[in-house]
Amino acid sequence: MSLAIFDLDNTLIADDSDYLWGQFLVDQGLVDKSCYESANAKFYEDYKQGSLDIIEFLSFSLKPLAEHNPEQLYQWRAQFIEQAIKPLLLDAAKQLIAKHKDRGDTLLVITATNRFVTEPIVELYGIENLLATTPAFSNGRYTGGFEGIPCFQEGKVKLLKVWLENSTETMEDSWFYSDSHNDLPLLRLVDHPVAVDPDQKLTEFANASNWPIISLRDGRCPTHHFQK
Secondary structure, three states: OOEEEEOOEOOOEOOOHHHHHHHHHHHOOOOOHHHHHHHHHHHHHHHHHOOOOHHHHHHHHHHHHHOOOHHHHHHHHHHHHHHHHHHHEOHHHHHHHHHHHHOOOEEEEEEOOOHHHHHHHHHHOOOOEEEEOEEEEEOOEEEEEEEOOOOOOHHHHHHHHHHHHOOOOOOOOOEEEEOOHHHHHHHOOOOEEEEEOOOHHHHHHHHHHOOOEEOOOOOOOOOHHHHO
8 A cells, every 4th residue: 555646737637727716717707807817827827837936826816715705605616616627537537546546545636726726626536635725714714815835846745744744654655646847846755756748847857767657638547657
């Protein structure tokens, strides 16, 4: 039995849920389209380039949560999951998850996208453990801030280490699946790093490091990397 860790956006789903949630807010008229849409796109480009200021981004992305009551937010989120996320679920990802479950592995998703957005997505895949950036909640409402460490780059490693201290799991024979060079700190930490439909920087690093590179976009679960 091993710990099998998965990134979420562009790994287990075929797009970025953080960016798509922002676009959903724009499409529903819940934020000012003229400024929000361009800022959302710029932050996403910064993320892809590895230059994202995570504190600045969280101030931007969590602000709408503070502007509405939670009941209304949960209704919008359910609509978002149905319309924007369910079409992006990947059959090959479901097969890969099942493969690890059959091995008796413990499954964990670690994502920079905040828990409000990602928790129901992870539940759709039947994964019980989630580490994500946590929106602050006080007096029955979201505050627009966040709690603890942002789950991004080195923050993923820090949060994982805290999680391990409070569990019976270890990093022995561990796996991590990710598409992004932003996850190199955690990819370097596990015994079995796997690049999934990787960006250019991660592709180059994976090739140089002789890491497996797989795709979950064609509907078939690649299993050859289990033999490595």
